[in-house]
Amino acid sequence: MDKREGRGKDTLALILLETLTECRSQGTLNGAEVPSILLETPKHEGQGDFATTLALSLAKIEKKSPQEIARALVAGLENKWCWPGSKTSWIEKIEIAGPGYINFFLSADYWLQTLLDIHSQQADFGRFQSPKPQKIQIEFVSANPTGPLHVASGRAAALGDALARLLEAVGHRVDREYYLNDMGAQMTLLGRSTYLRYRELFGEALALPEGSYQGQYIIEIAEAIKKSAGDRYLQGPESEHLPFFTQYSFETIISWIKKDISDFGVDFNHWFSEKEIHEKKEVLEGSEVSKALALLKSKKMLYSKDGATWIATTQFGDDKDRVVIRSNGALTYFASDIAYHRNKFERGYDRLINIWGADHHGYVPRVKAAAVAMGYKSERLTVLIHQLVNLLRDGKAVKMSKRAGSFVTLREVMNEVGVDATRFFFLMRRSDTTLDFDLELAKKASSENPVYYVQYAYARLCSITRVAEGKKVDVGAVIRETKIEDLVPLSLPEEQALIKQLAQYPDLVRSAAEALEPHRLTFYLQTLAGMLHRYYFNCRIITDDQAQTKARLVLISAIRIVLKNGLDILGISAPEQM
């Protein structure tokens, strides 16, 4: 189908492009370069439904004043396209404003049609089928399994999951992965911490060594061991028991983490163990690390210095080269990470997205450099940094340290604030700003949580529908049978504004996905909910005027669908009653 027979922004951009070309071939314009044609939604009343700055950006190329260019373009548009009865009669009026904006005013029918579109597409409204869907992997949370998840991990969890849903909405295939650092010194330390607590339970007064994990949960684990095994581990040297304590602690903690994650509404496709990186899968095959190192070696990216093996990451933007094998022969953590990333690429993902806290941002250049050194295109790896969460209690900062054991867990916040509010709270802010999370505030005042504002709007609409049905109105039938002319009663300014807001939703999803910014959705939903609450307050939906009632039911049903679709992408429930 000829795209020019479509409607909306994309079509308009095409028409503009064609008009520009024609103006040039007819001599009213004579530049050559074609700028990208952008249509935006003006912020203020009277500036049309769509606007373009094309004439402004052409000024330099055409060496004419923007107004002059705008006049030429508009003349071309009006001659060729926009006359009553034409394919583009949905464009009602074109105006030139200010320094040379071209403002397009669309017909009432154009907007009413979107209400019908929303109903025919339902849950698919705002979802796209990508002609070239990408296979994307998002790796997030990946907190060390040395203690329960704390609030900061919640930000990563909310962000990663919403992002995954967002990218799925625009047609990609997304896998969610959690990388488990389940080996190394910290695991040993974890086992030792539990072991010492275990001995303590038998009355030994033990000073925990510097750096031990000191949280209450370590004692809980030790108690569980005591309960099931008694004093079996008191005898014999520590080194004999350590593997057991390490494994037991790890398994306990990982079960907590998995429970927290699942109750938080996140479903990881894969929990990737760091151990897998080091194991040899088959006798003749090397481990993932050895494969990665061999690959780097073949690309001449490795060299020896001071008895260690280095990777030349400076060639790709890193500050300094990095050690992968220490002079004592041990692998560095970075070596694991290189191998992990190679493994991810080799699993066939078109794109990898890592979500990391700001405390790891210094690590980004070296990982990207290593990926490029292995021959993977830099654009295939995106590291999204979210700034840290400042935990406050009554306005005062709470110092958090896993080792000291003073931290607020995600579980606590979830239990007291609720999953929906917690997720929404984390998603309300751009990820690269630090986030103040005041526990007292979040816990106490449910009405101060904007999520209720949005959910309440949804519940309200459901309630109205229920009332209508109580009055023997078959809302489903009304919606099915509605034709565009039945929607004409929706002529109030607030109704028009609502419809336009709904119509913007698909564009918003697309741009939020492109920018990897789910927070845009939270703002959109708050705006839509606000418009609805105002509308509800000022206008009755169900009245004696049947035609009006039907039209309004269609409108609020469309709002309901969009609210639901938006909340779905954020992973937040849409309750039918509150």
Added chain:
RNA sequence: GCGCCUGUAGCUCAACCGGAUAGAGCAACAGCCUUCUAAGCUGUAGGUUACAGGUUCGAUUCCUGUCAGGCGCACCA
């Protein structure tokens, strides 16, 4: 010392590859429930977009510098 992020209303934050008059929520003040859910609505007030330059027809947005806050700069994980 070097690098990354941030600086917008009293507070927390938006602002669509640079566009028209910078927007919300909270807090403050003044109002609205015998009618579809008051977890709601209406109104008032609040701004030199940290500061100084630069690029541009146009800058919260891009560039340079200064200041302030956060984070990071291992043969640790």
